[in-house]
Amino acid sequence: MRELPPTAGLPLKLLDLRPGGADFAAAATAWLQTPPLQLECSGTAAMVVALNAMRKLKPSRREVVVPAWTCPLVALAIHRAGLIPRLCDLAPDHYDMDRQELEGLCGENTLAIVPTHLGGRLADVHVAGAIAQRVGAFVLEDAAQATGARQDGQSVGLLGDAGFFSLAVGKGLTLYEGGLLTARDPALRAAFAESHRELIACDPRMDRQRALELMGYAIAYRPALLPLVYGHPLRKALAANDPVTAVGDDFGPDIPLHTVSRWRQAVGVRALPRLSGFVAATRQQALQRVKMLRQIPGIVVFDDLPGDEGIWPFLLLLLPDRAQRDAALDELWTAGLGVSRLFINALPDYGYLNGIVPPADLPHARDFAARSLTIGNSLWSRDEEFAHICAMLERVVRDYRSSRHSP
Numbered sequence: 001m002r003e004l005p006p007t008a009g010l011p012l013k014l015l016d017l018r019p020g021g022a023d024f025a026a027a028a029t030a031w032l033q034t035p036p037l038q039l040e041c042s043g044t045a046a047m048v049v050a051l052n053a054m055r056k057l058k059p060s061r062r063e064v065v066v067p068a069w070t071c072p073l074v075a076l077a078i079h080r081a082g083l084i085p086r087l088c089d090l091a092p093d094h095y096d097m098d099r100q101e102l103e104g105l106c107g108e109n110t111l112a113i114v115p116t117h118l119g120g121r122l123a124d125v126h127v128a129g130a131i132a133q134r135v136g137a138f139v140l141e142d143a144a145q146a147t148g149a150r151q152d153g154q155s156v157g158l159l160g161d162a163g164f165f166s167l168a169v170g171k172g173l174t175l176y177e178g179g180l181l182t183a184r185d186p187a188l189r190a191a192f193a194e195s196h197r198e199l200i201a202c203d204p205r206m207d208r209q210r211a212l213e214l215m216g217y218a219i220a221y222r223p224a225l226l227p228l229v230y231g232h233p234l235r236k237a238l239a240a241n242d243p244v245t246a247v248g249d250d251f252g253p254d255i256p257l258h259t260v261s262r263w264r265q266a267v268g269v270r271a272l273p274r275l276s277g278f279v280a281a282t283r284q285q286a287l288q289r290v291k292m293l294r295q296i297p298g299i300v301v302f303d304d305l306p307g308d309e310g311i312w313p314f315l316l317l318l319l320p321d322r323a324q325r326d327a328a329l330d331e332l333w334t335a336g337l338g339v340s341r342l343f344i345n346a347l348p349d350y351g352y353l354n355g356i357v358p359p360a361d362l363p364h365a366r367d368f369a370a371r372s373l374t375i376g377n378s379l380w381s382r383d384e385e386f387a388h389i390c391a392m393l394e395r396v397v398r399d400y401r402s403s404r405h406s407p
Helices: 024-032 043-057 074-080 101-104 124-137 186-199 202-220 225-240 243-247 262-293 324-330 363-371 382-407
Strands: 039-042 063-067 085-087 110-115 138-143 160-166 179-183 312-317 372-376
Touching: 024 039, 024 225, 024 262, 039 043, 043 085, 043 110, 043 138, 043 160, 043 179, 043 186, 063 074, 074 186, 085 101, 085 324, 101 124, 110 124, 110 312, 124 138, 124 186, 124 382, 138 225, 179 324, 202 225, 262 312, 262 382, 324 363, 324 372
Parallel strands: 063 085, 063 110, 110 138, 138 160
Antiparallel strands: 039 179, 160 179, 312 372
16 A cells, blocks of 8 residues: 655655764754754754743743644643743634734733744744734744745744744654754844753663654655554544544653754754755645645635745645535545644643643634645655545535535
């Protein structure tokens, strides 16, 4: 059986794994054209390090405002930093935060606002920046899913005060976990470096684990082996009616905080020269496929706005309602075609976040969770496979409309 991944990650070559050491942060800084980047063991760790530094700079402030539909690790990172998440509902039919609600949530206790770029589609950082300036808060861009994207002619992560990126599996280039952190202000970068020294330590056990996982990724991340490492666990979780585990939203409270070995950094440095071509090829493929999806009545597919140049690990869609989204997933989620969901719930609806995020009325975030699905943009995806996905989506929408109009 052939299995496509739900996100487009850069495949590694066996030669990338040869012995050696390197400085990945320096290489990534040159590639992204940003101020100096600080390497962490994950995007989540980068967020913890950043918030810890910000909390010390503004110790009277305790709240961090984030979208109500985002990765649960965001809430866990805020909690790990000793801070309180405040959840902002989404704009209707959109993944970005609602401006009016964001303005109402922010005040003298707001430490940071976290505009979030999802699946390579970019958030409106200018809105967050204007509100943050009014209340004296930081803007920390969550670019975990947007490494290589550009906004207003520069890398994402630079329109706010600081930004962080993820090097996890499926997000372009991976070190099998890893994160990058930067800030425009040298004083803030110095605070991040001090926070790193306070929180991060060498962990030989995690070094060995991540090295083995990275080697496993290099071997198994291909359509012939993904049925074993991705497809089988997915189908097992869905058969148990556990979509949270199926998409990998099942996080524990512990956030690893450790250094990244020089060997894993060298693997990333060797693969990095291939990343620009990979980003360009996935963009070209995605833009062609977005046009195809837009021919299907009732489906919203998210694209770049003027001034944005996002990346395309997958395509993010909204169907007209939950019933149609679920009908599409019934046909496509286990078909090996890379169709999946991004985040299963709005943040308050994950049981393991009870006591970390407050209950809240979040109609737009819950609606987005109920109506959205993703289509992987792997370069292994064949045109006929994508045409099958489009035909299935079109049939679901057509059948639903016919049933509504039948006597």
